[in-house]
Amino acid sequence: MSTATAGTPTDTDTDTALVRxxxxxxxxALALLLEQHRAGMRAVALSILGPGPDADDAIQDAVLVALRRIGDVRDPAAAGAWLRMIVRNQCRGQLRDAQRLVPLDELASHRDSAPGPDELLENHAMQDWLWEAIEQLSPALRLTLVLRHFSEHVTAYDQIARVCGVxxxxxxxxxNQARAKLAAALAATAEAAHSxxxxxxxxxxxxxxxxxxxAEAGEFGRVVAQRWSPDVALMYGGSRLGGSALITRAMDCDLAAGVRQRPVKVIAGRSLAVWEMDITSPPDNPEHCPPTAAWVMDLDGGRVARLRLFHPRPLAESVMEQRLAA
Incomplete structure (x- = not known):
């Protein structure tokens, strides 16, 4: 028998209002919903992983998933169970393979057929809140977190390490630092106006x-000169390889060889942007380039200040050296 009196809102009533x-x-509202169920989420993590940083990581990852997936909730009164399910999935993923990451975009939702994250984010303003919090992180933490949780092909620790040169x-x-600071930044920016x-x-x-x-029209150099920083640096790991001349030459050489790129995913913040590309090599040289690439760009005032080109399936070092020397 319910102990709630007539006219007194129950926990499920509160969850329903907050979810909607x-x-x-x-x-x-989402910040309050997460706070109300944080104890239950933590209990799930501790029951599977035990106390320690792994449980904390699972909870923080679950918060990010909930932020991006709140539009999936069909039964707002069951929000608590939904949040605990997300934590459980995160924990089980850690146990399956500590080195394997399931990107947020691929996490199974409780819908039989859920729309993609971009479609979901079209329907609410949560991404503004998330990006405002991400922008509060230092450049090093921001880049690591964005690649790990938002990219499609640059998510493994060794891949991120190669991009960052660490x-x-x-x-x-x-x-670990980024997750902790992001949680604090989300709380601090919940009431702020967001871009x-x-x-x-x-x-x-x-x-x-x-x-x-x-670029295909032969004017990539003009784009770099007009839209990118005059001091733009092409980075390979943590090393600077050159500037705009090298960037332009590399692009022109690829185009002359018949290589084409097509953007398949874009991640855009005020200070960081990632363009993930599908690459088509020329028919007479199908191994000219790996099939995918990521343009990881640090921005300064909206202009590209540093460019890291990363191939999830990297070229052999000798091939890379030959292309850069061409």
Whole structure:
């Protein structure tokens, strides 16, 4: 028998109200929902992983999933069970393979057929809140967190380590710091006005398409000169290989060889953008390039200040040296 009196809201009534508000873009409602169920989420993590940093990581990852997946909730009164399910999935993923990451975009939701994350984020303002919090992180922590949780092909520790030019252990340490600081930043920015991440992402998609089209028209150097920093640096790991001349020459050489790129995913913040590309090599040289690449770009005032080109399936070192020397 229920102990609630007539007219007194129950916990499920509160969850329903908070979920519905969050689905319309009320970030404070989602923050309150997460806080109300944090104890239950932690209990699940501890029961599977035991006390320690792994349980803390699972909870923080679950918060990110919930933030991006709140639009999936069909039964708002069952929000607590939904949040605990996300934690359980995170914990089981850690137990299956500590080195394997399931990107947030691929996490199974409780829908039989859920729309993709981009479609979900079109429906509410949660990405503005998330990006505002991410922008509070240091550049090193921001890059590590974004690659780990938002990219499609640059998610493993060893891949992120190669992009950043640091040991894999440093990546793990940075992720731990980033998760803790992100949780604090989410709480601090819940009431703040946020920039329009959707508009910024759409603009970055347009820029990626326009950059490639202009390059194919033989004017990539003009794009670099007009839109990128005069001191732009091409990075390989933690080392600077050269500037705009090398970047332009590498692109022109690939195009002359018949290589084409097509953007398949764009991640856009105020200070960091990632363009993930599918690559088509020429028919007479199908091994000319790996099939995918990521343009990881540090931004300064909206202009590219540093570019890291990363191939999830890297070229042999000798081939890379030959291409850069061409």
């Amino acid at each position: 508000a969050a689905q319309t873009g009320d970030v404070a 040991p894999a252990g440093t990546v793990r340490s940075r992720l 329009d991440a959707r508009t910024r992402t759409a603009a970055s998609w347009d820029e990626a398409h326009d950059t490639l089209a202009t």
